Amino acid sequence: MDVSCAFRHRARRYNSGVTSEAAETHDTDRYDHARLEERWLPHWRRTQPFRSGREGDTRPTKYVLDMFPYPSGDLHMGHAEAYALGDVISRYWVQRGYNVLHPIGWDSFGLPAENAAIKRGVDPAGWTEDNIAQQRASMERYACSFDWDRVLATHRPEFYRWNQWIFTRMFERGLAYRKPSLVNWCPNDQTVLANEQVVQGLCERCDTPVTKKRLTQWYFKITDYADQLLDDMDELDWTDRVKAMQRNWIGRSTGADVKFVIEGRDEPIDIYTTRPDTLYGATFMVVAADSELAAELAEGADAATQEAFEAYAEKVKASSEIDRLSTEREKTGVFLQRYAVNPVNGERLPIWASDYVLADYGHGAIMAVPAHDQRDLEFATAMGLPVQVVLDCRDEDGNPLPDPVESGEATTGDGVLVNSGPLDGLAKAEAIAAIVERLAADGVGEATTNYRLRDWLISRQRYWGTPIPIVHCDACGEVPVPDDQLPVTLPDAEGLDLKPKGQSPLAAATDWVTTTCPRCGAAAKRDTDTMDTFVDSSWYFLRYLSVGKTDGPFEPLDAKKWAPVDQYVGGITHAILHLLYARFFTKALRDMGLVDFDEPFLALLNQGMVQMDGSAMSKSRGNLVRLSEQLDEFGVDAVRLTMAFAGPPEDDIDWADVSPGASSKFLARAWRLARDVASEPGVDPATGDLELRKATHKTLAETAELIESFRFNVAVARVMELVNVTRKAIDSGPGAADPAVREAVEAVAVLLSLYAPYCAEDMWALLGNEDVALGNWPEVDPALLVEDTVTCIVQVKGKVRDRLEVSPSIGEDELKELALATDGVKRALGDAGIRTVIVRAPKLVNVVPA
RNA sequence: GCCCCCGUAGCCCAAUCGGCAGAGGCAGCCGACUUAAAAUCGGCCCAGUGCGGGUUCGAGCCCCGCCGGGGGCACCA
Numbered sequence: 001m002d003v004s005c006a007f008r009h010r011a012r013r014y015n016s017g018v019t020s021e022a023a024e025t026h027d028t029d030r031y032d033h034a035r036l037e038e039r040w041l042p043h044w045r046r047t048q049p050f051r052s053g054r055e056g057d058t059r060p061t062k063y064v065l066d067m068f069p070y071p072s073g074d075l076h077m078g079h080a081e082a083y084a085l086g087d088v089i090s091r092y093w094v095q096r097g098y099n100v101l102h103p104i105g106w107d108s109f110g111l112p113a114e115n116a117a118i119k120r121g122v123d124p125a126g127w128t129e130d131n132i133a134q135q136r137a138s139m140e141r142y143a144c145s146f147d148w149d150r151v152l153a154t155h156r157p158e159f160y161r162w163n164q165w166i167f168t169r170m171f172e173r174g175l176a177y178r179k180p181s182l183v184n185w186c187p188n189d190q191t192v193l194a195n196e197q198v199v200q201g202l203c204e205r206c207d208t209p210v211t212k213k214r215l216t217q218w219y220f221k222i223t224d225y226a227d228q229l230l231d232d233m234d235e236l237d238w239t240d241r242v243k244a245m246q247r248n249w250i251g252r253s254t255g256a257d258v259k260f261v262i263e264g265r266d267e268p269i270d271i272y273t274t275r276p277d278t279l280y281g282a283t284f285m286v287v288a289a290d291s292e293l294a295a296e297l298a299e300g301a302d303a304a305t306q307e308a309f310e311a312y313a314e315k316v317k318a319s320s321e322i323d324r325l326s327t328e329r330e331k332t333g334v335f336l337q338r339y340a341v342n343p344v345n346g347e348r349l350p351i352w353a354s355d356y357v358l359a360d361y362g363h364g365a366i367m368a369v370p371a372h373d374q375r376d377l378e379f380a381t382a383m384g385l386p387v388q389v390v391l392d393c394r395d396e397d398g399n400p401l402p403d404p405v406e407s408g409e410a411t412t413g414d415g416v417l418v419n420s421g422p423l424d425g426l427a428k429a430e431a432i433a434a435i436v437e438r439l440a441a442d443g444v445g446e447a448t449t450n451y452r453l454r455d456w457l458i459s460r461q462r463y464w465g466t467p468i469p470i471v472h473c474d475a476c477g478e479v480p481v482p483d484d485q486l487p488v489t490l491p492d493a494e495g496l497d498l499k500p501k502g503q504s505p506l507a508a509a510t511d512w513v514t515t516t517c518p519r520c521g522a523a524a525k526r527d528t529d530t531m532d533t534f535v536d537s538s539w540y541f542l543r544y545l546s547v548g549k550t551d552g553p554f555e556p557l558d559a560k561k562w563a564p565v566d567q568y569v570g571g572i573t574h575a576i577l578h579l580l581y582a583r584f585f586t587k588a589l590r591d592m593g594l595v596d597f598d599e600p601f602l603a604l605l606n607q608g609m610v611q612m613d614g615s616a617m618s619k620s621r622g623n624l625v626r627l628s629e630q631l632d633e634f635g636v637d638a639v640r641l642t643m644a645f646a647g648p649p650e651d652d653i654d655w656a657d658v659s660p661g662a663s664s665k666f667l668a669r670a671w672r673l674a675r676d677v678a679s680e681p682g683v684d685p686a687t688g689d690l691e692l693r694k695a696t697h698k699t700l701a702e703t704a705e706l707i708e709s710f711r712f713n714v715a716v717a718r719v720m721e722l723v724n725v726t727r728k729a730i731d732s733g734p735g736a737a738d739p740a741v742r743e744a745v746e747a748v749a750v751l752l753s754l755y756a757p758y759c760a761e762d763m764w765a766l767l768g769n770e771d772v773a774l775g776n777w778p779e780v781d782p783a784l785l786v787e788d789t790v791t792c793i794v795q796v797k798g799k800v801r802d803r804l805e806v807s808p809s810i811g812e813d814e815l816k817e818l819a820l821a822t823d824g825v826k827r828a829l830g831d832a833g834i835r836t837v838i839v840r841a842p843k844l845v846n847v848v849p850a
Numbered sequence: 851g852c853c854c855c856c857g858u859a860g861c862c863c864a865a866u867c868g869g870c871a872g873a874g875g876c877a878g879c880c881g882a883c884u885u886a887a888a889a890u891c892g893g894c895c896c897a898g899u900g901c902g903g904g905u906u907c908g909a910g911c912c913c914c915g916c917c918g919g920g921g922g923c924a925c926c927a
Contacts, residue, residue, distance in 0.1 A: 241922080242922095245922050272927065274926095355925085358927090379925095452923080576922085645862090651863095653862090668890095721874070727891085793870050795907085840869065843870095844908095
């Protein structure tokens, strides 16, 4: 798409009601965002100021990365915020003299393209490429400081070839494997979903209630890295919020495995518990109704029991995730007419099957201690099972808590063990240590760790994704496609029915599916599933480093030079999924010897969302604000500045609360400064007005700190202050010809280049310079940061009673004397004596009366 | 239920070692310029920091307990 076309369009819009002649003429003596955009965009297209990694570039490197967009339509307000903030960081480091890698690409596989293709009967590839072209044009107009030589899109074979390559490496190491299991199934999209894509029991994409289906699917063994994924977070410069989300998701718990002998079964079974100290309180056992163990135990029971179990299991399977998630639901289950033996006291425990025990956590079986676990208590109450108290729990005042059976509340806290044989009298921690030791000695238990995190299900029964590079051979089994036969490209969508039908559309591409086994040469079939698109985004940040490379996913030397990412910028919506997967990939690639670092993203900034009138924007809600219209009306610079100025970047922006019009006015005010400067380029600022010089240098020094701690809104406020004092200097101070005015305005231009590149570039040109964006951060003169005098607050009993203008280097004793002599102190003190005087030279004295 | 974040003028937000509650902006009001309006320039108004305790010479900031808002996890044994 031609961006200049959009400009003509706007010019017409903008000047409607004015003569056509006026529409063609721009007033060069006024700030006119349309004129500035028309002037500078073509210039930047030519000069490509943000190309990184040029031959002979000796600047220190930095890698600043924005999360790449999905190409479904044009950019929206959310993109505008994210890229505005990422650009502030990236442009700042360029100004500070760094060789900044700031790439962009497209996360272009996935359901939206496929759904659009189905709906409109178009080719997903064509639809995707069209959207990419549109977004790219919008990004260029938006003046994103991207390196346009490093663009990638994940749907192109030159990218997804390396998905396949990494997959086969994972497969070789046992990190990619296939297993049958009950998986999340979206009946609408007709595809499997990862746990992470099920939100409140609904499909993340289409909000359809998710059901369960038993399927054989591909997994990545992310659970192998659970401990590292938890522990390595300590080193990351991420918010506590995101770290907490990741911690919750991984969900590490420590406890013990305990072996229970099952009557009539050769092998004992393991259960997992976090409270082995309550083992003497176990009164029954529960196995997950949808587990193989439950089916096996039922098989060993009488026919009536078996029938009851099968009916129950069927019901459980049919229930939706939503039902399952309801916490108020009644406990249900079937007694399997089987018994387990408690290893510590030989008691016979009836075994029940229920859906409140999960098949894929721990061992899918638990010991039930109803006195001290709320869920077990509810189940015992519903089924009339016995309750045995083994903990003496007390409230804060030392009174015993009511009996769980009477109160309906299990006592789950700490307590002293009772009715527990050798454990009696021990506190929780001691009891756990003692019982684990004894179980281990007897060979019937050991301390273990469990995780909420499950292995990552990556199979998708859809067309628009990376084909899984596996050939199924009757003789050889699962055979990875050899490297020299990669990529396995997608068959043409032409003639394929992409509609969801529970099986991958690739299965219908007979010619494509039919192949020979790479190992034995016999007739064989390709795997017809495609990979979860999160695979693409798990390593794309490495591909940017070596986009053209044809003999590997990335060049190790490039990775050494640039990676890991110094600063990542993106929405909090990816706080769990994408970040966790990318961290896992990095660790796996490290173990393959491909990278030499542990974490992909050292620092992370999560910008908030852009809302309108208190809620997320949507067409149906009628509160949609169109980015293109905002850009037409207020200009790129004003919209970008508004995003930076609205508040802390992590906070949501309500577009109704901010004012792009005010941003535009401010930019005009700044721009006029450059127009008004009356001294020549290169004039020595040292001879200029001292007060203005101090203001300029102070602003520069403070801004550096503010940007580096992401306080962009405050940094913008500082530029506004500098603009205000410079205006005053011109109008009612030393005047437009003073060299300090030029110094101040040049600083304004450099500072504004972070938020408002068009305005800054034009100011820079008005000042007789070129290329404002590149390494122009002025050196701060420390001498100009020192104040001649500071205001010392004089307090009596913490209340301000007087002020003193003193030297910054004043001594404590001298300051104390001056303070005690002030009228304010004398008045406030009256006849009272002095108990003590707190002196914090040079800023504060606090007199404490007796 | 567990965990994380946040409550400061009418509104968005500053106050980063515990030290003058206000930097910047929006809205409002007044004035200058103008025949007038726009634009521009200048000025003014506005809270004692959600509530209750505590520590301290001194608390928006630290501690405890509430209230309110947002978010994550959740039958994970």
